[in-house]
Amino acid sequence: MSAPPAAVSLAGVGKTFGKGAVRALEDIDLAIAPGEFVSLIGPSGCGKSTLLRIVGDLIQPSVGDVIVNGKPAHRARLDHDYGIVFQSAVLYDWRTVTKNISLPLELLGWSRGRRNERVREMVELVELSGFESHHPWQLSGGMQQRVSIARALSFDPALLLMDEPFGALDEMTRERLNMELLRIWERSGSTIVFVTHSIPEAVFLSTRVVVMSPRPGRIAGIVEVDLPQPRGAETREQPRFFELVTEVRERLAGSGAATAPTEPALVTEERV
Amino acid sequence: MSTVVQPVPRSFGRTIGRRFRDWLPALVVFVLVLVAWQGLVEVFNIRQFLLPKPTAILGALRDNRSDLWSAGIVTFKEALGGFAMGSTAAILVALVLARWRRVGGAIMPYAIAANAVPIIAFAPITNNWFGLLNPMSKMVIAAVLCFFPVFVNTLRGLTSVEPASIELMRSYAAGEIETFRRVRIPNALPFIFTGLKVASVLAMIGAVVGEYFGGPLDALGVVIQNNVALFDFPLAWAGIIVASAFGIAFYAAVAVAEHFLTGWQPAADSRSD
Ligand SMILES: Nc1ncnc2c1ncn2[C@@H]1O[C@H](COP(=O)(O)OP(=O)(O)O)[C@@H](O)[C@H]1O
Ligand SMILES: [Mg+2]
Numbered sequence: 001m002s003a004p005p006a007a008v009s010l011a012g013v014g015k016t017f018g019k020g021a022v023r024a025l026e027d028i029d030l031a032i033a034p035g036e037f038v039s040l041i042g043p044s045g046c047g048k049s050t051l052l053r054i055v056g057d058l059i060q061p062s063v064g065d066v067i068v069n070g071k072p073a074h075r076a077r078l079d080h081d082y083g084i085v086f087q088s089a090v091l092y093d094w095r096t097v098t099k100n101i102s103l104p105l106e107l108l109g110w111s112r113g114r115r116n117e118r119v120r121e122m123v124e125l126v127e128l129s130g131f132e133s134h135h136p137w138q139l140s141g142g143m144q145q146r147v148s149i150a151r152a153l154s155f156d157p158a159l160l161l162m163d164e165p166f167g168a169l170d171e172m173t174r175e176r177l178n179m180e181l182l183r184i185w186e187r188s189g190s191t192i193v194f195v196t197h198s199i200p201e202a203v204f205l206s207t208r209v210v211v212m213s214p215r216p217g218r219i220a221g222i223v224e225v226d227l228p229q230p231r232g233a234e235t236r237e238q239p240r241f242f243e244l245v246t247e248v249r250e251r252l253a254g255s256g257a258a259t260a261p262t263e264p265a266l267v268t269e270e271r272v
Numbered sequence: 273m274s275t276v277v278q279p280v281p282r283s284f285g286r287t288i289g290r291r292f293r294d295w296l297p298a299l300v301v302f303v304l305v306l307v308a309w310q311g312l313v314e315v316f317n318i319r320q321f322l323l324p325k326p327t328a329i330l331g332a333l334r335d336n337r338s339d340l341w342s343a344g345i346v347t348f349k350e351a352l353g354g355f356a357m358g359s360t361a362a363i364l365v366a367l368v369l370a371r372w373r374r375v376g377g378a379i380m381p382y383a384i385a386a387n388a389v390p391i392i393a394f395a396p397i398t399n400n401w402f403g404l405l406n407p408m409s410k411m412v413i414a415a416v417l418c419f420f421p422v423f424v425n426t427l428r429g430l431t432s433v434e435p436a437s438i439e440l441m442r443s444y445a446a447g448e449i450e451t452f453r454r455v456r457i458p459n460a461l462p463f464i465f466t467g468l469k470v471a472s473v474l475a476m477i478g479a480v481v482g483e484y485f486g487g488p489l490d491a492l493g494v495v496i497q498n499n500v501a502l503f504d505f506p507l508a509w510a511g512i513i514v515a516s517a518f519g520i521a522f523y524a525a526v527a528v529a530e531h532f533l534t535g536w537q538p539a540a541d542s543r544s545d
Contacts, residue, residue: 084443090436094458094536107444271432
């Protein structure tokens, strides 16, 4: 019996921008098994978003191979293997909560009845009942992000790519959504690749934490998170949790991240 | 804590009601200006050809209302035809340029240069092309006037989309047509209406001014001009008022369509807090 194909397999992936002027990523080798929850952590500008975009076939690597569910990333994208959640919710203002969640289902050609049923499940899953016909601008940031997560999950993608999804939220909302995300992950059995710059968040959520070094981004180390599942509020109080947080912090420091200047998050108002 | 902005009911009646209260001061100013106008003309004995009294204009309006109304309809039809042609062409060209940016780069400089051309100056030429009595001669002027504001706004709306929303569509393996249909065009809708509102006003101007260069006797621009020539200034002013009324009604109709088609937008007063 052969092992199931890795959910994500990166071999020798590198990325340079602008004719080699910016070396964003170098020598990335990583295999993620189905059902894993892997966090990417590293200083700002180390290429976390770039790596996520490469996995999602939104940009092409300059070198290396990206295999997702046993097929090239491009094929996986055409097969709707990805659900993506960005730092901003990226909801469409002209659509209600319901219609935002059903957008991917419309594109997949689901019948109206099937769509409605699934949207109802999703609204319940992310606890937005009562807000179905609200427009995004009528929701708080945390609620918007929940809609975005529901939309990404609506079509049962094998792989969920999340780029600092809770980065813009306050601490309390963030912890609550962390719990919700774990619950959703346990129920759906999907694979999650999660970008964050919060060490405790990475340790709390993940089965593995991938620590990246500053530019050019490389894998500086991988920390196996052996905290018991399912996790809950008490997980954050276990001595092992603190040990792992310290371990990740030391890996980051060892990679030169602590000495590297941390750029403020660049919010580019570019429009296309 | 999470705050939830309560949806603001945007019932059409309520909106009108609020508008009325907002407009009340303007209405008072309007009446005061009319009274002052009447008073000044009477006190200083200003002659009719300079400025007729509001009461004289109202009288002319009342006595000729059916002729003026039908003249207004003739001119409005020209404006409407030009508006439809110009706006449709503008939206189609904007769609093409938003889809093929290279083409846009090649064409944009000429579009901007063309906008600087005083299009009204072509009215005698289009009268010549299509014939004075052919409504098409006025429609073309109105259409050309409408084109630019609709084109520029539509193009801006189609291309001012967050890159992440395009990436999202890409992650769903959506093609260009789907992306236009579900993201770019809905995103552009409020912009398109901004352009259409400007165009509605320009269309009426184009039709009336086009008629000043000659047109059928039952058209508003011709009625105004002929009565000036006949020294019947109150009637000429009454014609101007009818032209304004049609212009305002046209603008209002576009605004109502906007309300129904882009009603999802945050109401101005819920945005500000
Ligand atoms: N489209 C692009 N063109 C040029 N440089 C880019 C582009 N995208 C990212 N970069 C650069 O690549 C590096 C990594 O960026 P990113 O992946 O966004 O980092 P992170 O998400 O870890 O903060 C940065 O130096 C950034 O400036
Ligand atoms: Mg990033």
